[in-house]
Amino acid sequence: MTSIKSDVPFLSPTENYDFTFIDLFAGIGGIRMAFQNIGGKCVFSSEKDKYCKQTYEANYGEVPQGDITKIEIDEIPSHDILTAGFPCQAFSIAGKRGGFEDTRGTLFFNVADIIRKKRPKAFLLENVKGLVNHDRGKTLRVILNTLREDLGYYVPNPQILNAKNFGVPQNRERIYIVGFSEDLGINDFIYPTGKMTTKRIKDILEEEEVSVKYYLSNTYLETLEKHKKRHSSRGNGFGYQILSHDDIANAIVVGGMGRERNLIIDKRLSDFTPVTNIKGEVNRKYIRRMTPREWARLQGFPEEFRIVVSDTQAYKQFGNSVAIPAVEAISQKMLDKLGIGG
Numbered sequence: 001m002t003s004i005k006s007d008v009p010f011l012s013p014t015e016n017y018d019f020t021f022i023d024l025f026a027g028i029g030g031i032r033m034a035f036q037n038i039g040g041k042c043v044f045s046s047e048k049d050k051y052c053k054q055t056y057e058a059n060y061g062e063v064p065q066g067d068i069t070k071i072e073i074d075e076i077p078s079h080d081i082l083t084a085g086f087p088c089q090a091f092s093i094a095g096k097r098g099g100f101e102d103t104r105g106t107l108f109f110n111v112a113d114i115i116r117k118k119r120p121k122a123f124l125l126e127n128v129k130g131l132v133n134h135d136r137g138k139t140l141r142v143i144l145n146t147l148r149e150d151l152g153y154y155v156p157n158p159q160i161l162n163a164k165n166f167g168v169p170q171n172r173e174r175i176y177i178v179g180f181s182e183d184l185g186i187n188d189f190i191y192p193t194g195k196m197t198t199k200r201i202k203d204i205l206e207e208e209e210v211s212v213k214y215y216l217s218n219t220y221l222e223t224l225e226k227h228k229k230r231h232s233s234r235g236n237g238f239g240y241q242i243l244s245h246d247d248i249a250n251a252i253v254v255g256g257m258g259r260e261r262n263l264i265i266d267k268r269l270s271d272f273t274p275v276t277n278i279k280g281e282v283n284r285k286y287i288r289r290m291t292p293r294e295w296a297r298l299q300g301f302p303e304e305f306r307i308v309v310s311d312t313q314a315y316k317q318f319g320n321s322v323a324i325p326a327v328e329a330i331s332q333k334m335l336d337k338l339g340i341g342g
Contacts, residue, residue, distance in 0.1 A: 163323030219280030
């Protein structure tokens with residue numbers, strides 16, 4: 001991780017920091033943001049997506065190392081806390097005990113190997129809610145067995161937390177796994193519960209009129225309506241959704257109906273002339289997608305966070321990121337348990 005810029009909004013502190021951490025599968029640094037907010041210094045990051053690396057550099061002044069499978073662990077500095085939003089992959093555990101060796105060939109193995117060799121005081125792992133039932137629960141069992149039995153960390157039962165309970169108007173559930181080195185003698189940990197946010201979609205909307213490019217064409221809108229009607233006739237709830245400004249957003253996700261499940265009506269459009277190639281005309285119902293900046297706010301990113309990539313990549317990046325306030329609440333609990341800071 002090479003520092004190449006200094007005129008960026010979220011540089012790691014060079015002094016007066018309380019602990020160090022590393023940022024694996026960093027994406028655009030959502031987890032990093034949370035840990036920096038509570039006094040941490042990031043000493044290493046890894047991310048292989050070239051567009052994420054551009055956003056990361058623009059905001060943190062550093063280009064993350066690439067593919068984690070090609071990084072020599074000796075190159076990773078010692079650190080107090082390891083963080084990782086690792087991909088969910090099934091393990092081959094037929095006839096095996098379901099531990100460290102059985103994770104070979106998966107990206108979790110690389111995370112576990114770093115923990116095994118660097119021995120951080122603690123770690124925070126984040127994943128999709130579906131990890132609980134992935135491969136009929138085998139995947140999570142192997143992960144926990146590896147962390148507890150093979151690596152010797154105290155790991156309380158993982159917790160699913162919802163972003164809407166931590167100050168952002170988004171119904172987004174994610175699973176979090178916290179662990180502490182057994183050398184520390186920690187044998188209990190209570191995840192934060194938060195409380196239902198009072199914020200709503202209206203609180204994250206752009207203050208000014210947005211570009212007509214975010215408004216759906218009438219042709220595409222008709223396609224979505226037919227698609228929803230077809231699924232509804234089969235008893236399925238799949239389809240696009242137009243939300244009230246007083247609603248909480250559905251989880252923002254990449255691909256599929258990610259953007260179409262969070263459509264809103266915004267009547268401030270003053271010019272219906274298309275600025276992109278669309279089929280048909282811009283719809284006159286004032287239905288539009290949220291902007292990337294609005295998605296950033298749904299994840300708790302500050303206004304100073306720079307969006308330097310195309311809308312397509314920005315949607316992908318924010319959809320794959322974390323709800324920063326939820327991670328920050330967990331990380332503060334971790335620090336309290338470790339006796340670090342405040």
